Amino acid sequence: MTTRIERCKDGSDTIYSDQFGQFYHNPNGAVAESLHVFFEISGLFDAIRVNQTISVFEVGFGTGLNALLLADFVAQSGSNSQVNFQSIEAWPISPEMAKSLNYGDFLKTPELVKKLEIIFAQLENGNAEIDLLQNVKVNVHKGLFSTFRPTNHTPYNFVFHDAFSPEVNPELWTPDVFEVIRTWSADDAVLTTYCAATRARAAMAMAGWFPFRAPGALGKREMTISSANPRTLDGFKPLDIEKLRNK
Numbered sequence: 178m179t180t181r182i183e184r185c186k187d188g189s190d191t192i193y194s195d196q197f198g199q200f201y202h203n204p205n206g207a208v209a210e211s212l213h214v215f216f217e218i219s220g221l222f223d224a225i226r227v228n229q230t231i232s233v234f235e236v237g238f239g240t241g242l243n244a245l246l247l248a249d250f251v252a253q254s255g256s257n258s259q260v261n262f263q264s265i266e267a268w269p270i271s272p273e274m275a276k277s278l279n280y281g282d283f284l285k286t287p288e289l290v291k292k293l294e295i296i297f298a299q300l301e302n303g304n305a306e307i308d309l310l311q312n313v314k315v316n317v318h319k320g321l322f323s324t325f326r327p328t329n330h331t332p333y334n335f336v337f338h339d340a341f342s343p344e345v346n347p348e349l350w351t352p353d354v355f356e357v358i359r360t361w362s363a364d365d366a367v368l369t370t371y372c373a374a375t376r377a378r379a380a381m382a383m384a385g386w387f388p389f390r391a392p393g394a395l396g397k398r399e400m401t402i403s404s405a406n407p408r409t410l411d412g413f414k415p416l417d418i419e420k421l422r423n424k
């Protein structure tokens with residue numbers, strides 16, 4: 178797969194994938210979008226602030242930016258949360274490319290990027306497993322989503338659905354994918370994605386998630402936040418679940 182690093186408008190790097198014909202992040206701001214979608218809107222920062230034990234599942238490890246931002250926040254907040262971060266990635270970038278990304282400039286604990294480089298070195302040979310911090314454990318399954326099965330895991334509390342768009346990466350936006358993730362997740366788990374496409378929301382609804390509207394990052398009108406238990410998302414604007422289920 179050919180990939181190249183590009184600079185976003187907020188100064189943070191992203192990657193352009195020739196294989197999928199898309200950027201890994203919003204070109205207006207990789208760091209800004211990740212913080213908004215996966216940490217602020219989802220309530221994950223709040224859960225870390227109150228020292229909850231947290232299990233996260235990410236669809237698409239990509240550059241590893243989300244794992245870095247997570248560990249950086251845990252470190253800077255002095256949280257005692259125990260965090261397990263499980264991701265999957267079929268086509269990892271090379272350790273050299275990971276080393277060239279400028280994410281250290283955006284972290285309060287920039288030395289975390291050294292550990293990210295170790296993850297990509299491990300991924301050259303198979304799965305990766307490392308403690309980014311004593312209380313933040315990262316595991317990356319190398320392979321297609323369809324080849325992953327969680328073992329001995331606590332149900333996921335937060336799901337980062339960070340695939341490419343449904344147009345170019347349709348296999349990660351099906352009802353079957355959302356259903357299997359739901360069975361691996363806690364009843365009150367929160368799933369977030371930058372995507373506001375009706376077909377993505379319909380797939381979630383058919384799989385037993387309740388999708389809600391949330392304000393999008395960086396000028397995007399909307400993103401999507403879902404839970405299997407709609408009471409978890411009081412305060413967000415619900416979507417017409419019956420209409421979505423019958424799409």
Ligand SMILES: C[S@@+](CC[C@H](N)C(=O)[O-])C[C@H]1O[C@@H](n2cnc3c(N)ncnc32)[C@H](O)[C@@H]1O
Pocket residue numbers: 200201202211236237238239240241242243265266267268269320321322323339340341346348349
């Ligand atoms: C939008 S990027 C992820 C961005 C990433 N979370 C980050 O912060 O850099 C989507 C990722 O999903 C991976 N991917 C796409 N389809 C996949 C599949 N079926 N199974 C596993 N990984 C897949 C791609 O290789 C890519 O790295």
